Amino acid sequence: MKIPATLKHKPVVVSENYEKVDGRLAINTDAKGLSLGLAQWKAEGKVDISAKVWRYTGEQWSRQSEELPLHRVLDMSILICRSLEHFQEAYRYEHLHDPQQPIIDRVALQGDAMTVAVCTDNEKINEDIKVLSQTLSDNGEMISERLRALSKILNDMGY
Incomplete structure (x- = not known):
């Protein structure tokens, strides 16, 4: 499943097969991908990098997706x-x-x-x-x- 590139977090480096390696949750997880990219919470004129876990409910990308500064x-x-x-x-x-x-x-x-x-x-x-x-x-x-x-x-x- 492709990680969306049109949302506020702008992915640059991705792992789009994370559901296959998500520890004991592999295959049966809502965490579908990981990314490093440009943070959604950046202050005006400032660029920050963040890591994000992308969660998908089966119908839509979840608001429980997590974004953390590196x-x-x-x-x-x-x-x-x-x-x-x-x-x-x-x-x-x-x-x-x-x-x-x-x-x-x-x-x-x-x-x-x-x-x-x-x-x-x-x-x-x-x-x-x-x-x-x-x-x-x-x-x-x-x-x-x-x-x-x-x-x-x-x-x-x-x-």
Whole structure:
């Protein structure tokens, strides 16, 4: 299915077969494509790039399609990777985290640091963290495949 090029987000680089590789949702997903393009929310006279997940309901392109600035996509990737690393050693804690030290890491970015921490404000954190850990484990093969692909690409780019 072709991603529309006539809407406010102007796709430049696309993956129009995303429904075939959308993890466990592959084939049975409404996420039909991904794109990098010119953001729909740009300020006048300013051009921003965004990444977009294109959702299709079967009848029309969905308003639930998501558009994110590229730096947020990368920040989310950092959050995912630091979380995965935490859960590799989380078995050492009774509740998969140290309630006295909820901060997992502070990642230096633009003169400050992005804090990665367990959400201790969540009233059900001890149950929810177990569910998250188990789900990450259950999806480990799929996540690892994507991380290996990303690692290879970053290595090829010199990072």
